[in-house]
Amino acid sequence: RSRIKVVIFIVVITVLLPLLAGLLVPHYGNTVDWSRPPALIQNNAVCISRDLYGYQSSHGGHLPSRLSELVPNYVAYDDIQLFFWPKKPWAITNFSPEVLSKEIDGDGIFIYIGEAGFREDLIMYERTNLWLKVNHGYRGWILPTNGQVQVVDGDDVLNRLSRLRR
Secondary structure (H helix, E strand, O other), rough: HHHHHHHHHHHHHHHHHHHHHHHHHOOEEEEEOOOOHHHHHHHHHHHHHHHHHHHHOOOOOOOOHHHHHHHOOOOOHHHHHHHHOOOOOOOOOHHHHHHHHHHHHHHHOEOOOOOHHHHHHEEEEEEHHHHHHEEEEEEEEOOOOEEEOOOEHHHHHHHHHHHHHH
């Protein structure tokens, strides 16, 4: 009896695990670039969103003018890899605050718009060269004003950006 229960349990797990994994992992169509795991960018954006909220709470509802302003009070030096993919081979002693700011704001995985993006519900978006190719288009992660990170079509991001430039 117990062997039958174990066999049934193994069969159920073998069948259900792939189905559950399919529900838990974001869907990108047919193409997933495993050299850049999809959940990594999402996780980093969620962490940065949390840190932006902390900054906003401490600064009368205002966001920083640059992402690098989150370091070190909201993003610790040990966590600066949140801003980069692939990760930078830095040790904490290898950079000055000026170099770090330039790297985060100029070469990080996210383009930060901040409060200027409120009109188009776009605070931050994944750098376009990192977007995933999906069928005949692209998808990337964004941070809208509600603070809930989401994946959207690249055309949506480009349309929002073009309206911001007007």
